[in-house]
Structure formats: C-alpha cells, structure tokens
Amino acid sequence: MRDLLLIALYAAAGAAAVGLAGAVALRVLRRRSMAVSLALLTTVAVGSMLAGTLSVAWAMFLSSHDLTVVTTVCAVAAVASTLTALLLGRWVIGGHRDLERAAHTLGEGGGFARPATPMPAELTSLARQLDDASTKLAVSHERERALEASRRELVAWISHDLRSPLAGLRAMAEALEDGVADDPGRYHRQIRGEVERLTSMVNDLFELSRIQAGSLTLNPTRVSAYDLVSDAIAGAGPLAAERGVRLADDGVEAVPLEADGKELTRVLANLLVNAIHRTPADGTVxxxxxxxxxxxxxxxTDGCGGIPAADLPRVFDTGWRGTDARTPPGGAGLGLAIVRGVVEAHAGRATVRNVPGGCRFEVTLPRA
Structure with missing residues (x-):
C-alpha cells in the first residue's frame, strides 16, 4: 500500500510539471491556430504519462525492461494522438475557413449561404445564427428600400400639391393688388379655401412625423364605439351632403374601448373622408x-369600385394615393398612413379588402 502511494506521488509530480509547462505553452500560443493547440494538448497528455513513468522509474520502482516497454508505448501513443489532433484541427480549420468566406459575402451586401461541408456543432450553430441574421438583414433592407421609395414619392407628390395652390394664391393676390379682380369677394373665398387646404396638409405632415418619431402621446379613457362613430358621421355629414353621398349606419354596437377618443375620432374621420371622395354621387358609405x-x-365600406389587388398592400403606405389621385382631392396621401400609425399605437391593426362594389377598411382594437 505504501509503495502504491509513493508511485502515485511520483507520477503526480511528473505529470504536474509537464501540465504546468503545457499551460504556459498554451497561453503563449493562444493566438495561433487551433490545430497547434490540439497538437500541444495531446503532447501534454502523453508527456504527462511519460513524465510520471520516468519519475517512478527514477525512484527505482520499475526495471529497465519495463521502462523501455512503457516508453515505447508512450512514443507510439504520442505519434498516433498527434496525428489525430492534427487531422481534427485541419477539419475544424477547414470548416472555419468555409464559414469565414460565407460571412465575407454577407458583409459585402450579399446573402449568406451556409457552407455544405460538415462542421463541428459549435460552428454549425454559428452558421445557423448567421443564416438567421442574413434573413433578417434582407428583410430590413427590403423594408428600408420600400420606405425610401415611399419618401421619394411623398416628396414628389407634396411638391406637386404645393406648387399648384401656391401659384394660384400668387396669381389671385397679384390680381387683388393690381385692382383687376372682377369679384374680390370670390377671390378672398378661394384664397381662404386654399390656405385651409394647405394648413390641413401641414397638420397631416406634422401628425405623421410625430407618429413615425414615436412621440405620439395617447390619453386613453373609457369611450364607447357608438359615440365615436356618431361623432365621426356628424363631422363628415356636410362633406357627404356636398358630394351627394349617403352615410349609412351598418350596425353600430355600444362596445366600450380603452383608447384616446380624439385620436380614434381622427382615424374614423380620415377613413370617412377618404371613402366619401372615392364614392360616386348617389353612392353610399x-x-x-x-x-x-x-x-x-x-x-x-365605400362604393369606390374596388382597389387593384397589386395596390392593396400599399394602401396604408406613406404618400400612396393610387395611380389616379395625382391632384386634389387626392390630398397628400397621408390620411391612411396616419390611420395605421394611430391604430398601431393603440396595439391594434388596420386592414383593407375589396367587397362587391367597393372596399372595406377595418380597424381592429382591443376591447376594454
């Protein structure tokens, strides 16, 4: 028993010395290839066994013949394990290089193609995460391109809508100033109407900028859907009467909502104004x-005749007005974008679909 304890102590001392040297070497070579670290690790393992054996032999616990046998076995094991470590390191490095090339294409703006070569579980997991990141990045780029296109269209349409009324205002102001206006009262009424329309456009731009900046502040209170619809219909009544459009109650329940009544009234007003403008005379909203x-x-629900299927996904985009709405009363194409922004701020969603004879805009909100 005493001899076994001594053998264990001598072997531990020899192995500890080699292990310490191996730890120092790993620290020095920590920035080198993984194949070098794996080869060093196998060398430390075999060297620890050999050092322990030599320590035991030095203490005269082994004969020279036994020492030769053990040394030969350790040498063969060292060669085999080193070759295996090098092969493993080469496999890992190959997978790493394939993954690095695939990630390089991702960094240059291309899509990430996961390498088909077998890789260790850690590299496979990393490739899967890079693949997911590539998919999300592509979606983000597509959304950014769509937003940029929408901004360009908005700037073009706003410029168009501003140029015409400003030119008209300038002409009427010059006519009044020169005293050549045959009906100054009519000119004043037209100027007031154009100013109100421009003011409405600026207010819509301001409201949309608040929504997109995330600075829209809601003051939720308990309101009834019946009251919201009644107020919206009352507000849109004069416009409907002017255009010969009937406003109909298609079933309104007194459902309670926990929402900002002012903002939801604006939502319904925008939807009603949009529907009234698109519905022909003698039609019904x-x-x-x-x-x-x-x-x-x-x-x-309006009587516009329907929206082309290709345009349905763009209806709530900023600046979208359809192909036939380049001039007033098409507006700046901000009303429906404001509708979506306000509804989403209420944790709801706004959708549109075609129905026989027209289209149906739906706002879905959480019930109180």
Missing part, C-alpha cells in the same frame, strides 16, 4: 362597429 372575440372592429 356605410359605418359599423361590432364585437369580435376580445376586440372591437370599426369598419367603413
């Missing part, structure tokens, strides 16, 4: 409010 599970659905 219907408004409804109903329960749907744990939500409330506010809907406005």
């Amino acid at each position: 219907a408004v409804s409010a109903r329960r749907a599970d744990d939500a409330v659905v506010l809907a406005v």
